[in-house]
Every structure is written in structure tokens, then in C-alpha cells.
Amino acid sequence: MxxxxxxxxxxxxxxxxxxxxxxxxxxxxxxxxxxxxxxxxxxxxxxxxxxxxxxxxxxxxxxxxxxxxxxxxxxxxxxxxxxxxxxxxxEEMLETNPFSFVNLPKKEKRLPRFFYEEEIQVLLEACNGESLLDLRNKALFELLYGTGIRVSECANLQMKDVDLALSTILVKGKGNKERYVPFGSFAQDALTAYINQSRPSLMKDQIHSAVFVNHRGGALTSRGIRLILNKIIENASLKGKITPHKLRHTFATHLLNNGADLRSVQELLGHADLSATQVYTHVTKDQLRKTYLAHHPRA
The missing domain is CATH 1.10.150 (DNA polymerase; domain 1)
Incomplete structure (x- = not known):
């Protein structure tokens, strides 16, 4: 070169x-x-x-x-x-752009994969346990499903970003854009139990402010989060794959299925463009059709 x-x-x-x-x-x-x-x-x-x-x-x-x-x-x-x-x-280093008029291939339309509410319940039950790691895994799963945050956002979450009194987290998303995301009572209970009962012991002699830590006390990485989720689905004996992004898809789909408006879901997900959120409306329409076909006597 x-x-x-x-x-x-x-x-x-x-x-x-x-x-x-x-x-x-x-x-x-x-x-x-x-x-x-x-x-x-x-x-x-x-x-x-x-x-x-x-x-x-x-x-x-x-x-x-x-x-x-x-x-x-x-x-x-x-x-x-x-x-x-x-x-x-x-920067005036070149005058032309030969790629300006190159047509990009049309994107393959793939609907996001998500878990049904019954499957989520099975996965949550697989997180139950009293050990230090069980408490951490339950809090991790509840937060990912309860907020729809990206795996990188979860791995980078710091203790100062969690407000248990207001049930919100401050998330640093793409391009360092910040947003506040609320979480519900189940995530609240799981996080409180983890932070008070599990995290101090898991930390050992480590000094850092990452919310989620591994068994050695260091900050949990994105890869570590994926490994934990794989272990959870293995314990739940469910078929299929689980990823942090699939939980993000599930979060958005369940919100829309239960009547949330698109703009609110966009804000919660941290999407800059509404079109990135609109894909989930196709999922909900597909779910409505399946429900109709399954239950209407003349379907």
C-alpha cells in the first residue's frame, strides 16, 4: 500500500x-x-x-x-x-466519488426473531437459584428483557448509571448518545438482590464500577453475557438460540403487542431513525395473523 x-x-x-x-x-x-x-x-x-x-x-x-x-x-x-x-x-483530497451512483443491492427482508411470553417465563424460571451467580444471572436477564438495551450497553453499565429509587438506568448508546430507560418491578427486585447480596462478594479484591461482574470479580464482557444466556437456555431445555439481540427484539415486540406506540418504543431502543423500529410492526402483524388463524372458527 x-x-x-x-x-x-x-x-x-x-x-x-x-x-x-x-x-x-x-x-x-x-x-x-x-x-x-x-x-x-x-x-x-x-x-x-x-x-x-x-x-x-x-x-x-x-x-x-x-x-x-x-x-x-x-x-x-x-x-x-x-x-x-x-x-x-x-477534505478536497479528491474531486469525484465513483461510488455515488453504484446501486446497493436490496436488503433481504427478515423479520426479527423473538421469544413468546411463555418462553420468556420458562427462561426466567431457569434463572432461579440462591447462589451468587444465580442472583447475577437473574438480574442480567431481567434487565436485558426489561429494557431492551444492547449487549454493549449492558456490559458498559456503571453503578452510577443505575437509579434504583427511580427504577431507571442511564444508557450510553451508539455515538455516545445517552438516554434514560425505565425498568419494571421484576428487574428492580432482581437488581436490588444482586447489587446488595451478590455483587460485593463476587467483586473480591477488584476495584471498578461495572454493574455486572464475572466469577473472578472483573467486569463482565459482551462475550461473557452471551455465554451466560446460552447457559440459561440450556438449563431451560428450550430449542433454538438465545442472544442479547433476540431479547432486544422480544422487548420491542412485546411492547407493541401490548399496545405501546411506535415513537415510545423508538426512544426506549435508542433508534435514531423510526424506520429501524418499524420492522417490529411486521412482527406484531404476523403474530395477529397467527392468533386469528389459530382461534377464529372460520379461519
Missing amino acids: SNTLSEQLQSFIEYLQIEKQYSTYTFEQYRHDIEEFYVFMKEQGLHSLKDVEYSDARLFLTVLHERKLMRASISKKISSLRSFYRFLNR
């Missing part, structure tokens, strides 16, 4: 870090997509970004299709390059 290409990429990464305040995971994904395009450029004998034309961008899209990548993956890579060129245009 030439010095110029390397410098242009580094300038873009610094922009994502400082101005956009993207997470390490996000800007590393951008870096990966752009470096992948640099490899393509080398194969095509293109030595600088200003040599890339619309036909080259189209050829890169064709190459991605030939690799049989998912449409969502292809769209992400093209979007990364479009944003990269847009940044270079803004």
Missing part, C-alpha cells in the same frame, strides 16, 4: 474516531472494507484513488457478488467506500 493510500485511510479513521465518535469495532470494520478495496485496486493496476472510475466501482461490486457474499455484507462494503470518498471530497 502506497504512503498516500495509507495516509488517506488514516485520516478517515481519525475522522470516524474524533468527529463521528464511532466505536473501535465500527471504525475497524470501515478499515477492513477499505483495505479490501485497496487489494482490488492493486489487482487492477490502480495506483491511487483518483484513478478509480465508475466502471471500476461497478467491477468491484461484481467481484463481491461473485464471492457469493450476503447482500447485507455487500451493501456495507459499498457504503463504507462511498463514505470514504465523501470524506476525501469534503
Whole structure:
């Protein structure tokens, strides 16, 4: 990779870090997509970004299709390059953006998977127990299902962010945007029991303010949370997979099924765009249809 290409990429990464305040995971994904395009450029004998034309961008899209990548993956890579060129245009490093008119493949419409209320009850029963880890796992599950927060938001939750008196948590979401999220009485009871009875003993000699801790006393990571959820579904003897995001889908679906309005659910989830929340209306309509077909005598 030439010095110029390397410098242009580094300038873009610094922009994502400082101005956009993207997470390490996000800007590393951008870096990966752009470096992948640099490899393509080398194969095509293109030595600088200003040599890339619309036909080259189209050829890169064709190459991605030939690799049989998912449409969502292809769209992400093209979007990364479009944003990269847009940044270079803004900084007057380049005059054109060959990816401006490259059509992104249509997204596959997949309905979010969620648990039925009966399944949630079975999972909650699998969390019951009196050990230090049982109390932690119950609080973790109740909070994820009761607030719909992302796994990263849960892992980053600090003690000062939890207000047990008001039954709310202060969540730092994408782009460091903050929002207050309420939780109900079940999560309240589980959190109180964990914080008062379990967390101090689990902490051992560790000094930090993370709400959820592992068995060694360190802060629980996103990976650790996923492992705990897998253990819970194993104990519940339920078929299928469980992920923090599936609990987030379940949170939103159950709210809408029980009459919550879309705007409120958007605020609770921390979605910047209402369209990201609207996918759950398809889920609820699907649920209504299943209920109708199952119970109406002339269905």
C-alpha cells in the first residue's frame, strides 16, 4: 500500500474516531472494507484513488457478488467506500466519488426473531437459584428483557448509571448518545438482590464500577453475557438460540403487542431513525395473523 493510500485511510479513521465518535469495532470494520478495496485496486493496476472510475466501482461490486457474499455484507462494503470518498471530497483530497451512483443491492427482508411470553417465563424460571451467580444471572436477564438495551450497553453499565429509587438506568448508546430507560418491578427486585447480596462478594479484591461482574470479580464482557444466556437456555431445555439481540427484539415486540406506540418504543431502543423500529410492526402483524388463524372458527 502506497504512503498516500495509507495516509488517506488514516485520516478517515481519525475522522470516524474524533468527529463521528464511532466505536473501535465500527471504525475497524470501515478499515477492513477499505483495505479490501485497496487489494482490488492493486489487482487492477490502480495506483491511487483518483484513478478509480465508475466502471471500476461497478467491477468491484461484481467481484463481491461473485464471492457469493450476503447482500447485507455487500451493501456495507459499498457504503463504507462511498463514505470514504465523501470524506476525501469534503477534505478536497479528491474531486469525484465513483461510488455515488453504484446501486446497493436490496436488503433481504427478515423479520426479527423473538421469544413468546411463555418462553420468556420458562427462561426466567431457569434463572432461579440462591447462589451468587444465580442472583447475577437473574438480574442480567431481567434487565436485558426489561429494557431492551444492547449487549454493549449492558456490559458498559456503571453503578452510577443505575437509579434504583427511580427504577431507571442511564444508557450510553451508539455515538455516545445517552438516554434514560425505565425498568419494571421484576428487574428492580432482581437488581436490588444482586447489587446488595451478590455483587460485593463476587467483586473480591477488584476495584471498578461495572454493574455486572464475572466469577473472578472483573467486569463482565459482551462475550461473557452471551455465554451466560446460552447457559440459561440450556438449563431451560428450550430449542433454538438465545442472544442479547433476540431479547432486544422480544422487548420491542412485546411492547407493541401490548399496545405501546411506535415513537415510545423508538426512544426506549435508542433508534435514531423510526424506520429501524418499524420492522417490529411486521412482527406484531404476523403474530395477529397467527392468533386469528389459530382461534377464529372460520379461519
